Amino acid sequence: MSTELLITVGGLALLDTLSPATLGVTVYLLLTEKERLSSRLMIYLATVAVFYFSVGAALMLGLDALLPAMTSLLENRTISWGLFILGALLFIASFYYPKNKKSSNMPRLRSKSMAAMIALGFTTSLVEVGMAFPYFAAIGLMTAHQLPLLQWLPLLAGYNFIMVLPPLVVFVLHSLLGRVMQRPLEKLQAYFAKHSGSAASWIMCIVGLILIFNTLDYL
Template sequence: MSAELLLVVGGLALLDMLSPATLGVTVYLLLTEKERLSSRLMIYLSTVAAFYFFVGIVFMLGLDVLLTAFSSIFQNRIVSWVMLIIGVLLFIASFYYPKSEKNDLPRPKSKSKSSMIALGFTTSLIEVGAAFPYFAAIGLMSTSNLAVYQWLPTLVGYNLVMVLPPIILLTLHLLLGRVMQRPLERLRIKLSKYSGSAISWMMSIVGLILIFYSLDYL
């Protein structure tokens, strides 16, 4: 894997750290849960990471099969044009994405471990359709013809980076206790108000990345 590709995929992973739903659930649990907080939150985050990792593997293998269906003469040009079109559409759509000032973030209905797993799947299903950085990273790795031993650990690293902010919040909460109460409240309000804006920014940035990356192969 080239350093340029690794840098781009790493940047997309950092962008995916701004997931409003996953952060929103984490903040809610930190503010409301008193018993077995760490275990419940880690079950939730593990479910989210496992879901995205499985989706990533499916798409990597599926895209690889589709790409090999084309001849080597047309493969790069066709894929590059598709990436260019998707990038342009994402960039344009980012200006029209609804930026509502209040969004209801998912919350657990009970405190059991099974409810944390169910919440993880629910959050992942809600966000997977708007996981533009993740799918852009998968597309870039697929078009680069990486071997399994190259893209598999990259997917693992991507998903670890994606759930890193909630883990950092949990660590700070465990270390600082009540000191984190007010910052978490402010973060919860901001996430509830501006989740639409975060997705809009993601769409525009990913769109630009796809556009510039595809120009070299047209």
């Protein structure tokens, strides 16, 4: 496994932390939940991590089986031009993506049970996974480098850990500082409500550039 691949995948994982969904739900729970907060939040974050890891592992195993065909496809100029155009469209669309939203799409919990936390984690993951461009780009890079199972499995697990690290950091700060975190959390929630589109535009822009630069050699 090359250092360049590790840096690129790590950078994509950090880029994925810009997605406001998981951190936004965490902030919402910290502001509204008083009882059994730790267990509920950990179940929610674990559900998100397991969901994304399962999707990633399934894709890695499926793409690995199709690798010979994929390799020849990527070397095809028509396919390369298609991916290049897709990257260019993502890059251009990122400048037109609505960057300000007056209202938040934050889910409101009708139930506060453990099952509700699992359902919330599954629902937010299911909604967000379709737009998880950095995650799919990282999986594509790992597949293209033909990493063996013992290499891509911990790399994928590390990626998912980085994805849920910001909510964990916020939770630790909330646990240590208590009421001191109330006002910063409220400001953070307001920021997500206003700028969630901005994060999505940055993700589209960077993933578009990655697709462009990784197909140039085959054009």
